[in-house]
Amino acid sequence: MKKKIAIITGITGQDGSYLAELLLKKKYIVHGLKRRSSLFNTERIDHLMLDRNIFQNKNFFLHHADMTDSSSINYLISKIKPDEIYNLAAQSHVAVSFEQPEYTANSDALGPLRILEAIKNLNLIKKTKFYQASTSELYGNSDKKFQDETTKFSPSSPYATAKLYAHWTTINYRESYGIFAVNGILFNHESPRRGETFVSRKIIIGLTKIKLGLQDYMTIGNLEASRDWGHAIDYVEMMWKMLQQKTPEDFVISTGKTYTVRQFINYACKYLSIKILWQGEGLNEYCIDRSTGKKIIVVDKKHFRPNEVHYLRGRSKQAQKKLKWKPKYNFKKIIEEMVDSELKRFK
Ligand code: NAP
Ligand code: GDD
Numbered sequence: 001m002k003k004k005i006a007i008i009t010g011i012t013g014q015d016g017s018y019l020a021e022l023l024l025k026k027k028y029i030v031h032g033l034k035r036r037s038s039l040f041n042t043e044r045i046d047h048l049m050l051d052r053n054i055f056q057n058k059n060f061f062l063h064h065a066d067m068t069d070s071s072s073i074n075y076l077i078s079k080i081k082p083d084e085i086y087n088l089a090a091q092s093h094v095a096v097s098f099e100q101p102e103y104t105a106n107s108d109a110l111g112p113l114r115i116l117e118a119i120k121n122l123n124l125i126k127k128t129k130f131y132q133a134s135t136s137e138l139y140g141n142s143d144k145k146f147q148d149e150t151t152k153f154s155p156s157s158p159y160a161t162a163k164l165y166a167h168w169t170t171i172n173y174r175e176s177y178g179i180f181a182v183n184g185i186l187f188n189h190e191s192p193r194r195g196e197t198f199v200s201r202k203i204i205i206g207l208t209k210i211k212l213g214l215q216d217y218m219t220i221g222n223l224e225a226s227r228d229w230g231h232a233i234d235y236v237e238m239m240w241k242m243l244q245q246k247t248p249e250d251f252v253i254s255t256g257k258t259y260t261v262r263q264f265i266n267y268a269c270k271y272l273s274i275k276i277l278w279q280g281e282g283l284n285e286y287c288i289d290r291s292t293g294k295k296i297i298v299v300d301k302k303h304f305r306p307n308e309v310h311y312l313r314g315r316s317k318q319a320q321k322k323l324k325w326k327p328k329y330n331f332k333k334i335i336e337e338m339v340d341s342e343l344k345r346f347k
Contacts, residue, residue, distance in 0.1 A: 003027055003028060003029050003059075004026075004027075004028045004029070004083045004084065005028065005029045005031070005080060005081070005082045005083050005084075006023050006028050006029070006030050006031070006082055006083065006084040006085070006086065007031045007032075007033060007076070007077070007080060007082045007084070007085045007086070008020055008023075008030060008031070008032050008033070008086045008088060009033045009065070009067065009085070009086070009087050009088055009089035009111075009115075010033075010087070010088030010089030010090065010133075011030075011032030011033060011034055011045060011062070011088075012032075012034050012041045012042055012043075012044060012045060013044070013088060013089070013092070013195070014044065014191060014193045014194050014195060014232050015088050015133070015189075015232055015235070015236055015239075016032065016044075016045075016086075016088045016089075017044035017045050017048075017193055018191070018193070018232050018233055018236045019086055019088065019236040019239060019240070020032060020045060020048060020060070021048065022236055022237060022240060023240065024048065024054055024059055024060060026240070027059075028059070029058070029059050029060075029061075030059060030060050030061070031061045031062075031063060031076070031080050031082065032045065032060070032061070032062045032063070033062075033063055033064075033065040033073075033076065033089065034062055034063070034064065034065070035064070035065070035066045035067075035089075036064050036066075042062070044193050045062075048060055049062070063076050066107075067089045067090070067106075067107040067108075067110075067111030067114070068103075068106045068107055068110070068111065070114045070117075070118075073111075073114050073115060073118055074114075074118045074121075074122070077115070077118040077119065077122060077124070077128075078118070078122050081122075081124060081127065081128070082128055083127065083128065083129065084128070084129045084130075084131070084243050085115060085119070085128060085129070085130050085131065086131045086133075086239060086243075087111070087112050087115055087130065087131060087132050087133060088133045089107065089111060090107060090108045090111070090133060090163075091103060091104045091107050091108055091159070092108075092159070092195075093159070093195070093197060093198070094137060094157050094159045094160070094305065094309075095303075095305050096159075097157050097158040097159035097160075097162070098157060098158060098305060098306050098307075100158075101158035104158050104159055104162050105158065105161075105162045105165070107162075108159065108162035108163055108166060109161075109162040109163070109165035109166050109169075111166075112132055112166040112169060112170065113165075113166070113169050115130065116130060116169060116170070116173040116179065116181065119173075119179055120173065120177050120179065125177055125178060125179050128179075128180075129179075129180040129181070129182075129243045129248075130170065130173075130179060130180065130181040130182070131182055131184060131239050131242060131243055132166055132167065132170040132181065132182065132183045132184070133184060133186065133239075134163060134166070134167045134170070134183035134184055134185045134186070134250070135160070135163050135185065135186060136185060136186065136187040136188070136228065136252075136254065136312045136314060137155065137156075137157065137159060137160040137163060137309060138153040138154075138155055138160055138163060138164050138167060138185065139151055139152075139153060139154060139309075139312065140153070140154035140155050140156035140160060140309055141154060141156060141309060141310055141311070142154055142311075145313065146256070146313050146314065146315035147252070147254075147312065147313065147314055147315065148252050148314065148315040148316070148317065148318070149185070149250060149251070149252050149318055153167075156307045156308075156309060157305070157307060157309075160309075167183050167185075170182065170183050171183070171250070174248050179248075180243070180248045181248060182242050182243065182245075182248045182249060182250055182251075183250040183251075184235075184238060184239050184242055184250070184251060184253055185250060185251065185252045185253070185314075186235055186238075186253045186254075187227070187228040187229075187230060187252075187253065187254035187255070187312060187314045188200075188227045188228060188229050188230070188312070189229070189230040189231055189232045189234070189235040190229055190230075190231065190232065190334055190338065191231055191232040191233065191334070191337070191338070192337060192338050192341035192342070193232065194232070194338075199220075199221075199225075199261055199264070200229065200264065200334075200335075200338065201338065202218075203218075203220070203261075203264060203265055203268055204268055204335070204338045204339055204342050205342055206218030206297075207265070207268050207269060207272055207274065207296075207339075208272065208339060208342040208343055208346055209346065210274070210289075210296050211272045211273075211274060211343075212343075212346050212347070214346060216294070216296075217294070217295050217296050217297065217298055218296070218297055218298075219297075219298050219299070219300035219302075219303065220261070220265075220297055220298070220299055220300065220303060221261075221299070221300070221301075221302075221303025221304050221305075222261065222303070222304055222305075222308055223260065223261050223262040223265075223285070223299065224260055224261070224262065224310070225260065225261050225308060225309070225310055225311075226258045226259065226260045226310065226311045226312065226313070227258060227259065227260075227261075227312050228254045228255055228256070228257060228258050228312050228313045228314050229255065229257075229259060229264070229331055229334060230253070230254065230255045230327055230329065230334070231327065231328070231329035231333075231334050231337075233328075233329070234327040234328055234329055235253055238251070238253045238319060238323055238325060241323045241324075242323065245322065245323075249318075249322070251316070251318055251319045251322075251323060251325075252314050252315065252316050252318065252319065253314070253316055253319055253325065254313070254314020254315065254316050255314070255327055255330070255331075256313065256314060256315060256316065257313070257330075257331060258311065258312065258313040259331055262278075264335065265287070265297065267331070267332060267335050268335050268338075268339060271332075271335060271336055271339050272339060274289055274296070275289070275290040275291060276288065276289060276290060276296070276297075277290050280299075282299070283299055283301050284299070285299045286298045286299065
């Protein structure tokens with residue numbers, strides 16, 4: 001059988017690296033798009049590049065391209081003529097989007113538009129399926145206890161407004177031109193490969209270093225923000241499944257459970273056998289290690305955002321029914337895997 005060909009934008013990121021592994025296991029030919037950087041940025045996929053089987057079989061290719069650069073995107077899509085495109089590339093940090101709103105809009109809103117235009121203009125409408133990395137950030141501060149495919153969007157950051165444009169553009173190209181284009185509305189998903197400035201990985205790195213005596217304390221922002229935390233390995237499988245459906249449809253992927261940043265810290269400390277005590281309030285709150293009496297976590301207002309999304313909790317009934325969605329990881333297992341991985345790295 002002829003091998004399927006996929007393009008993954010954002011292949012050097014957390015999700016891109018896991019998705020590349022999954023597609024290679026499924027015998028795809030994978031073309032990854034990476035942007036140029038002054039230092040190597042392929043740490044998460046180096047193991048694939050070094051795998052002789054993958055490279056010798058000519059199953060895995062990397063190309064330079066940027067979501068802000070139509071010519072590189074058009075050129076690669078016209079040359080590769082993929083069966084599937086997974087658009088995972090984005091300026092994906094919500095806090096950073098307040099500092100770089102224009103760049104965020106260019107890469108996260110116009111980037112997907114550039115890909116969809118290429119599919120349309122290169123006569124690939126019948127051939128190329130498109131997956132857009134949409135997000136639970138679209139819901140902003142929804143007043144619903146659970147958010148699903150029917151919940152009203154209320155984006156509250158430049159990141160979320162850019163992603164909302166991409167979300168509707170994806171639907172618009174599906175309805176206007178018949179492109180098999182879908183949005184995966186994914187809630188937060190983490191892993192040992194999570195970027196180091198997202199709160200989960202930041203907490204785990206900080207606490208592990210504190211435990212090993214490599215750092216005295218760490219700073220943190222809003223402890224009460226509540227997120228529906230899943231594992232990236234579970235979530236990339238759903239991206240693939242969405243493109244294998246008979247008809248294109250958008251899906252919410254979430255665990256249905258929500259935990260605060262404080263609960264995340266509490267469980268990570270428990271797993272690391274650090275006995276803690278929270279003291280103070282609001283911006284004066286901190287956490288001490290009971291065994292030493294020293295402050296190990298301090299709230300710092302520099303980590304607060306101009307606008308915060310306080311509560312996210314997804315409901316994935318459609319995905320459970322149609323994609324057979326059933327996550328293998330739960331909240332505790334994610335934290336345990338992340339801690340174990342960090343302990344191994346620092347020891
Ligand atoms: P990530 O680790 O931050 O990876 C983002 C990827 O995009 C990286 O490969 C990055 O390259 C690349 N990139 C950024 N700007 C680019 C540009 N202008 N041109 C080309 N490539 C660019 O993000 P992730 O956690 O894997 O998330 C994947 C996608 O899902 C993102 O679109 C994100 O917004 C969305 N999403 C994520 C979550 C989540 O919880 N993880 C939830 C919902 C939606 P470098 O490696 O060079 O930085
Ligand atoms: N990054 C960070 N750093 N966040 C902190 C900190 C801190 O020191 N302290 C508290 N937080 C809070 C944030 O204010 C937010 O409410 C929550 O922790 C999670 O922050 P992040 O881990 O940065 O993720 P996010 O929820 O803003 O965005 C992630 O998930 C979205 C899906 O809901 C990103 O992966 C987005 O790309 C994704 O779309």
